[in-house]
Amino acid sequence: MIDYTEKIPNNVDLGRDRVLQRALEHWQPAYMSWWYDMGPNESHNYEVYLRTATSVEPDGWAQFGYVRMPEYRWGIFLQPRDANRQVNFGMHKGTPAWQEVPGEYRSTLRRVIVTQGDTEPASVEQQRMLGMCCPSLYDLRNIFQVNVEEGRHLWAMVYLLHRYFGRDGREEAEALLERRSGDVDNPRILGAFNEPTPDWLAFYMFTFFTDRDGKFQLCALAESGFDPLARTCRFMLTEEAHHMFVGESGVSRILQRTCEVMNEHKVEAPSDVRALGVIDLQTMQRYLNFHFSVTIDLFGSDASSNAATYYTTGLKGRYEETKIADDHVLSDAEYPVFEVSGGKIVSKNVPALTALNERLRDDYIGEIQGGVDRWNRIIEKSGIPFRLVLPHKGFHRAIGNFAGHHISPSGEVLSEEAWKNRQHEWLPSAADQAFVQSLMVGRVVEPGKFANWIAPPIRGVNQQALNFEYVRFN
Numbered sequence: 001m002i003d004y005t006e007k008i009p010n011n012v013d014l015g016r017d018r019v020l021q022r023a024l025e026h027w028q029p030a031y032m033s034w035w036y037d038m039g040p041n042e043s044h045n046y047e048v049y050l051r052t053a054t055s056v057e058p059d060g061w062a063q064f065g066y067v068r069m070p071e072y073r074w075g076i077f078l079q080p081r082d083a084n085r086q087v088n089f090g091m092h093k094g095t096p097a098w099q100e101v102p103g104e105y106r107s108t109l110r111r112v113i114v115t116q117g118d119t120e121p122a123s124v125e126q127q128r129m130l131g132m133c134c135p136s137l138y139d140l141r142n143i144f145q146v147n148v149e150e151g152r153h154l155w156a157m158v159y160l161l162h163r164y165f166g167r168d169g170r171e172e173a174e175a176l177l178e179r180r181s182g183d184v185d186n187p188r189i190l191g192a193f194n195e196p197t198p199d200w201l202a203f204y205m206f207t208f209f210t211d212r213d214g215k216f217q218l219c220a221l222a223e224s225g226f227d228p229l230a231r232t233c234r235f236m237l238t239e240e241a242h243h244m245f246v247g248e249s250g251v252s253r254i255l256q257r258t259c260e261v262m263n264e265h266k267v268e269a270p271s272d273v274r275a276l277g278v279i280d281l282q283t284m285q286r287y288l289n290f291h292f293s294v295t296i297d298l299f300g301s302d303a304s305s306n307a308a309t310y311y312t313t314g315l316k317g318r319y320e321e322t323k324i325a326d327d328h329v330l331s332d333a334e335y336p337v338f339e340v341s342g343g344k345i346v347s348k349n350v351p352a353l354t355a356l357n358e359r360l361r362d363d364y365i366g367e368i369q370g371g372v373d374r375w376n377r378i379i380e381k382s383g384i385p386f387r388l389v390l391p392h393k394g395f396h397r398a399i400g401n402f403a404g405h406h407i408s409p410s411g412e413v414l415s416e417e418a419w420k421n422r423q424h425e426w427l428p429s430a431a432d433q434a435f436v437q438s439l440m441v442g443r444v445v446e447p448g449k450f451a452n453w454i455a456p457p458i459r460g461v462n463q464q465a466l467n468f469e470y471v472r473f474n
């Protein structure tokens with residue numbers, strides 16, 4: 001169980017390490033001042049029906065109740081230690097998992113932790129204005145839940161920095177509170193985390209696509225030979241699952257509502273659909289194209305010597321590493337990657353070690369496709385002959401082998417001119433965004449009411465009714 005009587009709730013026996021405890025208690029006010037500045041706008045007095053972790057065991061870890069978000073019990077929770085755990089891949093395979101940072105991997109490991117940690121506050125910053133135009137109390141509560149848990153994920157990474165990286169770690173922990181999403185002078189580290197999340201469609205797409213990138217990165221780090229990192233990431237994954245649910249179900253409910261309105265009024269043309277105050281399916285496709293393409297860039301270059309090093313040294317594994325039936329060393333294995341050659345996309349085999357980013361990206365795309373199939377079943381059930389399609393993985397890429405090329409959603413290599421002529425068909429235009437924004441002026445906060453452009457969810461939170469007062473404004 002987690003000790004909530006401590007100033008910093010934890011299950012790592014923080015009270016026995018006075019130096020660490022003091023360092024974290026010193027960081028805590030800086031974190032709170034970041035939350036007051038960059039957490040959800042105007043929310044500090046709201047009482048929100050939130051879940052809080054009570055235990056790291058898979059069953060019964062959550063407790064629900066009204067909480068003012070600045071009083072949320074952020075803390076440090078690691079999955080329990082398995083004394084027999086080993087390094088399961090790379091050159092140290094078979095040796096006991098490390099409980100301290102191996103000196104030679106210190107700076108690499110610190111960079112991995114900082115890069116992961118930086119995404120957590122970034123998404124809170126990106127989403128901070130959305131409460132002002134929420135489609136319901138249910139959705140408002142959900143975004144706040146996501147935000148406090150991203151805050152806790154920052155705590156998780158900061159604990160590792162403080163506990164294992166001394167002074168450098170403390171400096172990095174401070175810098176995590178100083179960068180700002182989208183800031184020209186001091187931006188967040190990764191591109192997608194500097195893009196704005198201007199509306200709720202973007203938020204649902206973000207939590208479906210980009211939080212799932214988070215899941216895959218955490219899964220790879222949960223295989224790490226550095227045991228405290230692995231155990232931290234395992235617990236973070238239980239929280240991440242809820243974020244992806246919010247995204248997938250949010251998009252599902254928009255599709256549901258659009259299809260209902262299309263059928264009820266027997267309209268098909270996007271302009272007629274929009275005139276009825278719901279989001280046309282073509283715009284849904286363009287948002288999907290955008291969020292998918294910027295998110296798969298986050299996995300990095302197709303060929304990466306860094307990825308090879310992370311793996312060989314035992315720091316970052318593959319998705320479900322221990323379930324894969326191979327030698328877990330990969331010195332002779334190959335993996336196919338794509339590149340543009342002579343105006344065509346061609347596949348070539350490269351050493352599997354250098355293609356680990358691409359492999360993780362492919363694992364991710366497989367799971368994404370499953371979600372898109374579920375969305376399509378909603379459209380199919382309503383009898384509308386439209387299907388959402390995942391674009392080719394070369395579409396609209398800024399990182400890796402496809403960067404600098406113009407690839408259509410179906411995977412054709414285009415000239416720059418052809419791309420410019422057609423990109424508005426594939427990516428959200430300023431007019432699309434303005435239309436979506438026009439639906440989201442003002443917030444819907446009457447219990448049980450939902451904005452016109454989104455269907456209610458199938459069930460409420462924690463078996464509460466849909467008209468439950470999920471947020472009290474005071």
Ligand SMILES: [Fe+2]
Nearest residue numbers: 120150153214
């Ligand atoms: Fe997170």
Ligand SMILES: [Fe+2]
Nearest residue numbers: 211214240243
């Ligand atoms: Fe998340």
